[in-house]
Amino acid sequence: MSTGENDSMLERAITELQRIPAVDPLSLRRVIEAAATARVTPADEPLDEAFDRTGRRARFWGARGVAMAAIAVAAAVVGFMVRGAYQPDRNGVVPMAPAAAPALVPVTNVAEPAVIKPLMHQFVFENKQARRISVVGDFNQWNPATAPMTRSASGALWSVLVPVLPGRHVYGFMVDDSLLVLDPGQATARDPDLGTSASVVMVGRP
Amino acid sequence: MSKCLFAVAVGLCLSSQAAFGQATVPVLAGDATASAELAKIVAAAESKGLPVNPILAKARYAIVVHASPSRIVAVARDIAARLEVARDALQPRPNPIDIEQGEIALSYNVPRAVLTAMRRASPPESSLAVPLGALSQLVASGVSVKRASEIVTSLMKHGATGQQLASFSYDVDADVQRGGRPDDALTVRMRGLTAALAPVSAATADAFSTGLAAPGPAKPKKP
Numbered sequence: 571m572s573t574g575e576n577d578s579m580l581e582r583a584i585t586e587l588q589r590i591p592a593v594d595p596l597s598l599r600r601v602i603e604a605a606a607t608a609r610v611t612p613a614d615e616p617l618d619e620a621f622d623r624t625g626r627r628a629r630f631w632g633a634r635g636v637a638m639a640a641i642a643v644a645a646a647v648v649g650f651m652v653r654g655a656y657q658p659d660r661n662g663v664v665p666m667a668p669a670a671a672p673a674l675v676p677v678t679n680v681a682e683p684a685v686i687k688p689l690m691h692q693f694v695f696e697n698k699q700a701r702r703i704s705v706v707g708d709f710n711q712w713n714p715a716t717a718p719m720t721r722s723a724s725g726a727l728w729s730v731l732v733p734v735l736p737g738r739h740v741y742g743f744m745v746d747d748s749l750l751v752l753d754p755g756q757a758t759a760r761d762p763d764l765g766t767s768a769s770v771v772m773v774g775r776p
Numbered sequence: 777m778s779k780c781l782f783a784v785a786v787g788l789c790l791s792s793q794a795a796f797g798q799a800t801v802p803v804l805a806g807d808a809t810a811s812a813e814l815a816k817i818v819a820a821a822e823s824k825g826l827p828v829n830p831i832l833a834k835a836r837y838a839i840v841v842h843a844s845p846s847r848i849v850a851v852a853r854d855i856a857a858r859l860e861v862a863r864d865a866l867q868p869r870p871n872p873i874d875i876e877q878g879e880i881a882l883s884y885n886v887p888r889a890v891l892t893a894m895r896r897a898s899p900p901e902s903s904l905a906v907p908l909g910a911l912s913q914l915v916a917s918g919v920s921v922k923r924a925s926e927i928v929t930s931l932m933k934h935g936a937t938g939q940q941l942a943s944f945s946y947d948v949d950a951d952v953q954r955g956g957r958p959d960d961a962l963t964v965r966m967r968g969l970t971a972a973l974a975p976v977s978a979a980t981a982d983a984f985s986t987g988l989a990a991p992g993p994a995k996p997k998k999p
Contacts, residue, residue: 640987708833714841733985736938737877738909738945740837750840757949759916762883763834763851766841770913772945774906774938 688733689773693741695719695728695753700745707741707771709734714744740768802835810845817852826859827872830879858882865891868900877908884915890925897929906938907931913945919957927966934973944969 651759693705704714709732719728740759743751752758753769760767801818818828831974833850838848862878863870865888865931870878878891890911894904907928914924931941944965951961 686871686905706840708830708837711829711833712836735873735902735905736909737873737905738880738912744840757913757917757946757953759913761837762885763854764841764843765836768837769957770916770949772906772909772913772942774909774940774942 571599576736686735688735690731691734691771691773692729692731693717693719693743693753693771695743695751696726697728697743697745697751698726700728702746703728704744704747705730705732705741706744707739707768709739709741719743734771734773736773737769739773741771742768790831801832804839804845804848807845810849812932813849814852814988817849817856821859823854824860826856826863827876829872830859830876831855843906854913855883860889862891865889866895866904867952870895871903873905874903874908877905877912879914881908881912884912886911886915886921886925890921890929893925894929894932897932898918906941911946914948914958914962917945917949917952917961919948919962920959923959923962931966931969931973934970936969936973940969 687718688709695703695705697703705717705719706712706714710716716728717732719730721728740761741753743753745751752767757770758767759770801811801815804814818831821831822828834855835848835852838851858879859875862882863875866874866878870944881891882888884977891904891908894907894911898904898907911924911928914928915921928941931944936944947965947968948958948961952958956964
Protein backbone atom coordinates (compact mmCIF):
# COMPACT_ATOMS: atom_id res chain seq x y z
CA MET A 571 0.00 0.00 0.00
CA SER A 572 1.43 3.23 -1.24
CA THR A 573 1.57 6.39 0.85
CA GLY A 574 -1.13 8.08 -1.31
CA GLU A 575 -3.56 5.23 -0.76
CA ASN A 576 -2.97 5.37 2.97
CA ASP A 577 -3.75 9.08 3.01
CA SER A 578 -7.05 8.71 1.22
CA MET A 579 -8.18 5.91 3.53
CA LEU A 580 -7.26 7.99 6.53
CA GLU A 581 -9.28 10.93 5.28
CA ARG A 582 -12.34 8.73 4.72
CA ALA A 583 -12.04 7.32 8.23
CA ILE A 584 -11.85 10.80 9.75
CA THR A 585 -14.87 11.91 7.78
CA GLU A 586 -16.88 8.92 9.02
CA LEU A 587 -15.89 9.49 12.63
CA GLN A 588 -16.76 13.19 12.56
CA ARG A 589 -20.31 12.53 11.36
CA ILE A 590 -22.72 12.89 14.33
CA PRO A 591 -25.56 10.43 14.29
CA ALA A 592 -29.03 11.98 14.25
CA VAL A 593 -30.68 12.27 17.69
CA ASP A 594 -34.36 11.86 18.22
CA PRO A 595 -35.55 15.27 19.58
CA LEU A 596 -38.40 13.61 21.54
CA SER A 597 -35.97 11.40 23.39
CA LEU A 598 -33.72 14.33 24.10
CA ARG A 599 -36.59 16.34 25.65
CA ARG A 600 -37.60 13.36 27.85
CA VAL A 601 -34.08 13.09 29.20
CA ILE A 602 -33.94 16.84 30.05
CA GLU A 603 -37.34 16.79 31.80
CA ALA A 604 -36.40 13.72 33.84
CA ALA A 605 -33.18 15.42 34.99
CA ALA A 606 -35.06 18.61 36.00
CA THR A 607 -37.62 16.66 38.02
CA ALA A 608 -35.00 14.69 39.90
CA ARG A 609 -32.96 17.77 40.88
CA VAL A 610 -33.60 19.01 44.51
CA THR A 611 -32.08 22.20 45.89
CA PRO A 612 -31.54 22.73 49.69
CA ALA A 613 -34.34 25.28 49.76
CA ASP A 614 -36.76 22.81 48.23
CA GLU A 615 -35.95 20.17 50.77
CA PRO A 616 -38.64 19.66 53.41
CA LEU A 617 -37.45 20.46 56.96
CA ASP A 618 -38.44 17.08 58.34
CA GLU A 619 -36.45 15.30 55.67
CA ALA A 620 -33.43 17.48 56.36
CA PHE A 621 -33.52 16.58 60.04
CA ASP A 622 -34.09 12.95 59.19
CA ARG A 623 -30.96 13.01 57.08
CA THR A 624 -29.01 14.39 60.05
CA GLY A 625 -30.57 12.27 62.72
CA ARG A 626 -28.15 13.41 65.43
CA ARG A 627 -29.16 17.05 65.05
CA ALA A 628 -32.83 16.17 65.11
CA ARG A 629 -32.42 14.28 68.34
CA PHE A 630 -30.53 17.20 69.93
CA TRP A 631 -33.27 19.76 69.25
CA GLY A 632 -36.01 17.35 70.13
CA ALA A 633 -34.82 16.49 73.62
CA ARG A 634 -33.18 19.77 74.66
CA GLY A 635 -35.79 21.94 73.01
CA VAL A 636 -38.51 20.38 75.09
CA ALA A 637 -36.39 20.72 78.23
CA MET A 638 -35.66 24.40 77.57
CA ALA A 639 -39.30 25.15 76.85
CA ALA A 640 -40.33 23.46 80.09
CA ILE A 641 -37.77 25.44 82.07
CA ALA A 642 -38.87 28.68 80.41
CA VAL A 643 -42.49 28.08 81.37
CA ALA A 644 -41.52 27.08 84.92
CA ALA A 645 -39.33 30.17 85.32
CA ALA A 646 -42.09 32.47 84.14
CA VAL A 647 -44.52 30.90 86.59
CA VAL A 648 -42.00 31.26 89.43
CA GLY A 649 -41.52 34.90 88.46
CA PHE A 650 -45.23 35.58 88.71
CA MET A 651 -45.54 33.80 92.03
CA VAL A 652 -42.55 35.54 93.59
CA ARG A 653 -43.81 38.92 92.50
CA GLY A 654 -47.37 38.12 93.45
CA ALA A 655 -48.76 39.36 90.17
CA TYR A 656 -51.53 36.83 90.26
CA GLN A 657 -52.39 37.20 93.91
CA PRO A 658 -55.60 39.04 94.59
CA ASP A 659 -54.88 42.27 96.42
CA ARG A 660 -56.54 43.04 99.72
CA ASN A 661 -56.67 46.72 98.90
CA GLY A 662 -58.89 46.57 95.90
CA VAL A 663 -56.37 46.22 93.14
CA VAL A 664 -56.34 43.74 90.32
CA PRO A 665 -53.40 42.42 88.35
CA MET A 666 -52.88 43.99 84.99
CA ALA A 667 -53.48 41.98 81.87
CA PRO A 668 -50.45 39.87 80.96
CA ALA A 669 -50.95 40.95 77.36
CA ALA A 670 -49.60 44.31 78.33
CA ALA A 671 -46.14 42.98 79.18
CA PRO A 672 -44.01 46.08 78.83
CA ALA A 673 -40.54 44.67 79.11
CA LEU A 674 -40.70 43.43 75.56
CA VAL A 675 -40.41 46.96 74.27
CA PRO A 676 -36.86 48.26 74.41
CA VAL A 677 -36.60 51.58 76.15
CA THR A 678 -33.66 53.50 74.84
CA ASN A 679 -34.35 57.07 75.80
CA VAL A 680 -35.09 56.77 79.50
CA ALA A 681 -32.22 56.51 81.96
CA GLU A 682 -31.95 53.85 84.61
CA PRO A 683 -34.08 54.67 87.66
CA ALA A 684 -31.45 53.37 90.06
CA VAL A 685 -29.48 56.62 89.81
CA ILE A 686 -31.79 58.47 92.19
CA LYS A 687 -32.41 57.00 95.60
CA PRO A 688 -35.26 57.90 97.94
CA LEU A 689 -34.56 59.93 101.06
CA MET A 690 -36.09 59.18 104.43
CA HIS A 691 -38.66 61.77 105.36
CA GLN A 692 -40.40 62.03 108.71
CA PHE A 693 -44.10 62.83 108.82
CA VAL A 694 -45.56 64.01 112.12
CA PHE A 695 -49.22 64.56 112.93
CA GLU A 696 -51.04 65.50 116.11
CA ASN A 697 -54.26 63.78 117.07
CA LYS A 698 -55.35 62.49 120.46
CA GLN A 699 -58.58 60.74 119.55
CA ALA A 700 -57.53 58.63 116.57
CA ARG A 701 -57.04 54.92 116.95
CA ARG A 702 -55.02 54.49 113.78
CA ILE A 703 -53.32 56.96 111.43
CA SER A 704 -51.36 56.40 108.24
CA VAL A 705 -49.60 58.77 105.91
CA VAL A 706 -50.82 58.45 102.34
CA GLY A 707 -49.46 60.19 99.28
CA ASP A 708 -48.29 59.82 95.73
CA PHE A 709 -45.08 58.25 97.04
CA ASN A 710 -47.00 55.22 98.31
CA GLN A 711 -49.91 55.43 95.88
CA TRP A 712 -52.24 56.57 98.67
CA ASN A 713 -52.16 53.17 100.24
CA PRO A 714 -52.68 53.42 104.03
CA ALA A 715 -51.28 49.94 104.59
CA THR A 716 -47.76 50.93 103.58
CA ALA A 717 -47.05 53.69 106.12
CA PRO A 718 -48.89 53.29 109.43
CA MET A 719 -47.83 55.94 111.97
CA THR A 720 -46.67 55.25 115.50
CA ARG A 721 -48.22 57.02 118.46
CA SER A 722 -45.83 58.79 120.82
CA ALA A 723 -45.65 58.12 124.54
CA SER A 724 -47.83 61.13 125.31
CA GLY A 725 -50.47 59.81 122.93
CA ALA A 726 -50.83 62.98 120.91
CA LEU A 727 -48.10 62.84 118.30
CA TRP A 728 -48.00 60.31 115.52
CA SER A 729 -44.94 59.87 113.33
CA VAL A 730 -43.46 57.68 110.64
CA LEU A 731 -40.36 57.67 108.47
CA VAL A 732 -41.08 57.08 104.81
CA PRO A 733 -38.63 56.77 101.90
CA VAL A 734 -39.56 59.48 99.38
CA LEU A 735 -37.90 60.24 96.09
CA PRO A 736 -36.58 63.78 95.56
CA GLY A 737 -39.10 66.23 94.16
CA ARG A 738 -42.54 67.54 94.95
CA HIS A 739 -45.10 65.21 96.44
CA VAL A 740 -48.64 65.51 97.70
CA TYR A 741 -49.95 63.66 100.73
CA GLY A 742 -52.37 63.58 103.60
CA PHE A 743 -53.14 61.58 106.74
CA MET A 744 -55.69 58.79 106.76
CA VAL A 745 -57.32 58.80 110.18
CA ASP A 746 -58.99 55.58 111.33
CA ASP A 747 -58.97 54.30 107.75
CA SER A 748 -61.82 56.58 106.80
CA LEU A 749 -60.96 60.28 107.00
CA LEU A 750 -58.37 62.04 104.86
CA VAL A 751 -56.88 65.01 106.73
CA LEU A 752 -54.33 67.52 105.43
CA ASP A 753 -51.17 68.36 107.33
CA PRO A 754 -51.88 71.60 109.19
CA GLY A 755 -48.22 72.53 109.38
CA GLN A 756 -47.38 72.23 105.73
CA ALA A 757 -48.05 73.86 102.39
CA THR A 758 -51.10 72.78 100.52
CA ALA A 759 -51.87 72.87 96.83
CA ARG A 760 -54.87 72.39 94.65
CA ASP A 761 -54.71 69.34 92.43
CA PRO A 762 -54.88 70.65 88.85
CA ASP A 763 -56.72 67.57 87.61
CA LEU A 764 -59.29 66.95 90.32
CA GLY A 765 -59.59 70.35 91.98
CA THR A 766 -59.06 68.93 95.45
CA SER A 767 -56.43 70.02 97.96
CA ALA A 768 -53.53 68.07 99.37
CA SER A 769 -50.53 68.79 101.55
CA VAL A 770 -47.24 69.27 99.75
CA VAL A 771 -43.81 68.02 100.70
CA MET A 772 -40.67 69.01 98.83
CA VAL A 773 -37.91 66.47 99.21
CA GLY A 774 -34.53 67.74 98.11
CA ARG A 775 -31.08 66.29 98.23
CA PRO A 776 -28.82 68.52 100.30
CA MET B 777 -25.33 23.12 78.95
CA SER B 778 -26.84 23.04 82.41
CA LYS B 779 -25.29 26.46 83.16
CA CYS B 780 -26.90 27.81 80.02
CA LEU B 781 -30.31 26.46 81.01
CA PHE B 782 -29.93 27.87 84.51
CA ALA B 783 -29.09 31.31 83.12
CA VAL B 784 -32.10 31.17 80.82
CA ALA B 785 -34.33 30.22 83.75
CA VAL B 786 -33.04 33.04 85.94
CA GLY B 787 -33.36 35.54 83.12
CA LEU B 788 -36.93 34.56 82.38
CA CYS B 789 -37.78 34.64 86.07
CA LEU B 790 -36.42 38.17 86.43
CA SER B 791 -37.94 39.44 83.21
CA SER B 792 -41.36 38.15 84.18
CA GLN B 793 -41.02 39.99 87.48
CA ALA B 794 -39.90 43.15 85.73
CA ALA B 795 -42.71 42.88 83.24
CA PHE B 796 -45.35 42.71 85.90
CA GLY B 797 -43.57 44.58 88.65
CA GLN B 798 -45.88 47.56 88.76
CA ALA B 799 -48.87 45.82 87.40
CA THR B 800 -51.52 46.77 89.90
CA VAL B 801 -54.30 48.95 88.63
CA PRO B 802 -57.00 50.18 91.00
CA VAL B 803 -60.48 48.79 90.55
CA LEU B 804 -63.04 51.49 89.89
CA ALA B 805 -65.94 50.22 91.93
CA GLY B 806 -69.06 49.39 90.00
CA ASP B 807 -67.63 50.22 86.61
CA ALA B 808 -65.89 47.35 84.89
CA THR B 809 -65.61 49.27 81.64
CA ALA B 810 -63.81 52.17 83.27
CA SER B 811 -61.55 49.75 85.14
CA ALA B 812 -60.63 48.04 81.90
CA GLU B 813 -60.06 51.39 80.25
CA LEU B 814 -57.78 52.48 83.06
CA ALA B 815 -55.81 49.24 82.81
CA LYS B 816 -55.46 49.83 79.09
CA ILE B 817 -54.12 53.35 79.62
CA VAL B 818 -51.58 52.10 82.15
CA ALA B 819 -50.51 49.26 79.86
CA ALA B 820 -50.11 51.60 76.91
CA ALA B 821 -48.00 54.01 78.94
CA GLU B 822 -45.86 51.19 80.23
CA SER B 823 -45.34 49.82 76.74
CA LYS B 824 -43.98 53.22 75.74
CA GLY B 825 -41.45 53.06 78.53
CA LEU B 826 -43.17 55.75 80.57
CA PRO B 827 -43.33 55.62 84.37
CA VAL B 828 -46.83 54.60 85.38
CA ASN B 829 -46.65 55.49 89.07
CA PRO B 830 -48.18 58.95 88.50
CA ILE B 831 -51.18 57.40 86.76
CA LEU B 832 -51.69 54.76 89.42
CA ALA B 833 -51.16 57.19 92.29
CA LYS B 834 -53.58 59.74 90.87
CA ALA B 835 -56.17 57.03 90.24
CA ARG B 836 -55.94 55.87 93.82
CA TYR B 837 -56.07 59.43 95.10
CA ALA B 838 -59.11 60.04 92.95
CA ILE B 839 -60.77 57.03 94.52
CA VAL B 840 -59.97 58.38 97.99
CA VAL B 841 -61.61 61.71 97.16
CA HIS B 842 -64.57 59.94 95.54
CA ALA B 843 -64.05 61.08 91.94
CA SER B 844 -66.29 59.38 89.40
CA PRO B 845 -64.87 56.49 87.34
CA SER B 846 -65.24 58.42 84.10
CA ARG B 847 -63.37 61.36 85.62
CA ILE B 848 -60.59 59.06 86.81
CA VAL B 849 -60.19 57.58 83.35
CA ALA B 850 -60.06 61.04 81.78
CA VAL B 851 -57.44 62.20 84.27
CA ALA B 852 -55.39 59.05 83.72
CA ARG B 853 -55.44 59.71 79.99
CA ASP B 854 -54.29 63.29 80.53
CA ILE B 855 -51.44 62.18 82.77
CA ALA B 856 -50.30 59.57 80.26
CA ALA B 857 -50.21 62.23 77.55
CA ARG B 858 -48.27 64.64 79.76
CA LEU B 859 -45.78 61.95 80.73
CA GLU B 860 -45.00 61.46 77.08
CA VAL B 861 -44.57 65.19 76.51
CA ALA B 862 -42.33 65.45 79.58
CA ARG B 863 -40.22 62.53 78.44
CA ASP B 864 -39.73 64.10 75.03
CA ALA B 865 -39.04 67.54 76.46
CA LEU B 866 -36.37 66.25 78.84
CA GLN B 867 -34.30 64.37 76.30
CA PRO B 868 -31.66 63.06 75.70
CA ARG B 869 -31.96 60.58 78.59
CA PRO B 870 -34.46 61.63 81.23
CA ASN B 871 -34.81 59.40 84.26
CA PRO B 872 -38.30 58.31 85.38
CA ILE B 873 -38.26 60.64 88.40
CA ASP B 874 -37.60 63.65 86.20
CA ILE B 875 -40.37 62.58 83.85
CA GLU B 876 -42.78 62.32 86.77
CA GLN B 877 -41.84 65.76 88.06
CA GLY B 878 -41.98 67.16 84.54
CA GLU B 879 -45.50 65.81 84.22
CA ILE B 880 -46.51 67.62 87.40
CA ALA B 881 -45.06 70.86 86.05
CA LEU B 882 -46.99 70.41 82.80
CA SER B 883 -50.16 69.86 84.81
CA TYR B 884 -49.70 73.39 86.17
CA ASN B 885 -49.49 74.71 82.62
CA VAL B 886 -45.73 75.08 82.53
CA PRO B 887 -44.86 75.03 78.82
CA ARG B 888 -42.91 72.13 77.41
CA ALA B 889 -40.23 74.56 76.21
CA VAL B 890 -39.45 75.49 79.82
CA LEU B 891 -38.71 71.86 80.64
CA THR B 892 -36.35 71.66 77.69
CA ALA B 893 -34.67 74.92 78.70
CA MET B 894 -34.14 73.62 82.23
CA ARG B 895 -32.68 70.41 80.88
CA ARG B 896 -30.24 72.39 78.76
CA ALA B 897 -29.31 74.61 81.68
CA SER B 898 -28.08 71.69 83.77
CA PRO B 899 -25.54 68.90 83.26
CA PRO B 900 -27.05 66.07 81.18
CA GLU B 901 -26.77 63.41 83.89
CA SER B 902 -28.03 65.55 86.77
CA SER B 903 -31.56 65.07 88.02
CA LEU B 904 -34.11 67.82 87.54
CA ALA B 905 -36.57 66.33 90.01
CA VAL B 906 -36.18 69.01 92.67
CA PRO B 907 -35.96 72.05 90.35
CA LEU B 908 -39.04 70.84 88.50
CA GLY B 909 -40.81 70.20 91.79
CA ALA B 910 -39.90 73.65 93.05
CA LEU B 911 -41.15 75.17 89.82
CA SER B 912 -44.47 73.35 90.13
CA GLN B 913 -44.89 74.44 93.73
CA LEU B 914 -44.13 78.07 92.93
CA VAL B 915 -46.73 78.05 90.18
CA ALA B 916 -49.18 76.27 92.48
CA SER B 917 -48.57 79.06 95.01
CA GLY B 918 -49.65 81.63 92.46
CA VAL B 919 -46.35 82.81 90.98
CA SER B 920 -46.60 83.39 87.24
CA VAL B 921 -45.21 80.58 85.12
CA LYS B 922 -42.83 82.90 83.29
CA ARG B 923 -41.35 84.41 86.44
CA ALA B 924 -41.12 81.09 88.26
CA SER B 925 -39.38 79.50 85.28
CA GLU B 926 -36.84 82.30 85.01
CA ILE B 927 -36.05 82.26 88.71
CA VAL B 928 -35.67 78.50 89.05
CA THR B 929 -33.50 78.30 85.94
CA SER B 930 -31.36 81.15 87.22
CA LEU B 931 -30.97 79.53 90.64
CA MET B 932 -29.96 76.26 89.01
CA LYS B 933 -27.30 78.04 86.99
CA HIS B 934 -25.97 79.64 90.16
CA GLY B 935 -25.60 76.29 91.86
CA ALA B 936 -28.56 76.20 94.23
CA THR B 937 -28.83 72.77 95.88
CA GLY B 938 -31.96 70.69 95.91
CA GLN B 939 -32.49 71.48 99.56
CA GLN B 940 -32.19 75.20 98.90
CA LEU B 941 -34.67 75.04 96.06
CA ALA B 942 -37.08 73.03 98.18
CA SER B 943 -36.84 75.50 101.07
CA PHE B 944 -37.20 78.38 98.65
CA SER B 945 -40.49 77.10 97.28
CA TYR B 946 -41.73 76.36 100.82
CA ASP B 947 -40.87 79.86 101.98
CA VAL B 948 -42.60 81.52 99.04
CA ASP B 949 -45.70 79.43 99.64
CA ALA B 950 -45.67 80.29 103.36
CA ASP B 951 -45.43 83.99 102.55
CA VAL B 952 -48.36 83.69 100.17
CA GLN B 953 -50.39 81.81 102.78
CA ARG B 954 -49.73 84.69 105.17
CA GLY B 955 -51.22 87.09 102.66
CA GLY B 956 -48.23 88.17 100.60
CA ARG B 957 -48.42 88.63 96.87
CA PRO B 958 -46.82 85.67 95.10
CA ASP B 959 -44.41 87.67 92.93
CA ASP B 960 -43.40 89.85 95.90
CA ALA B 961 -42.76 86.76 98.00
CA LEU B 962 -40.68 85.36 95.15
CA THR B 963 -38.54 88.49 94.94
CA VAL B 964 -37.96 88.67 98.68
CA ARG B 965 -37.06 85.00 99.05
CA MET B 966 -34.93 85.15 95.93
CA ARG B 967 -32.85 87.87 97.53
CA GLY B 968 -32.25 85.67 100.56
CA LEU B 969 -31.26 82.66 98.54
CA THR B 970 -29.00 84.70 96.28
CA ALA B 971 -27.21 85.95 99.38
CA ALA B 972 -26.65 82.38 100.48
CA LEU B 973 -25.33 81.36 97.08
CA ALA B 974 -22.91 84.29 96.70
CA PRO B 975 -22.45 85.79 100.20
CA VAL B 976 -20.11 88.66 99.50
CA SER B 977 -21.46 90.09 96.29
CA ALA B 978 -25.12 89.67 97.22
CA ALA B 979 -24.65 91.13 100.70
CA THR B 980 -22.88 94.10 99.24
CA ALA B 981 -25.56 94.59 96.65
CA ASP B 982 -28.23 94.35 99.33
CA ALA B 983 -26.44 96.86 101.52
CA PHE B 984 -26.26 99.31 98.64
CA SER B 985 -29.90 98.82 97.81
CA THR B 986 -30.94 99.60 101.40
CA GLY B 987 -28.59 102.56 101.78
CA LEU B 988 -26.48 100.98 104.53
CA ALA B 989 -23.30 101.28 102.54
CA ALA B 990 -21.94 104.11 100.55
CA PRO B 991 -20.01 103.79 97.36
CA GLY B 992 -16.25 103.64 97.84
CA PRO B 993 -14.09 106.75 97.65
CA ALA B 994 -13.93 108.28 94.24
CA LYS B 995 -10.73 107.71 92.38
CA PRO B 996 -8.64 110.79 91.85
CA LYS B 997 -9.00 112.16 88.42
CA LYS B 998 -6.02 111.80 86.17
CA PRO B 999 -4.44 115.05 85.28
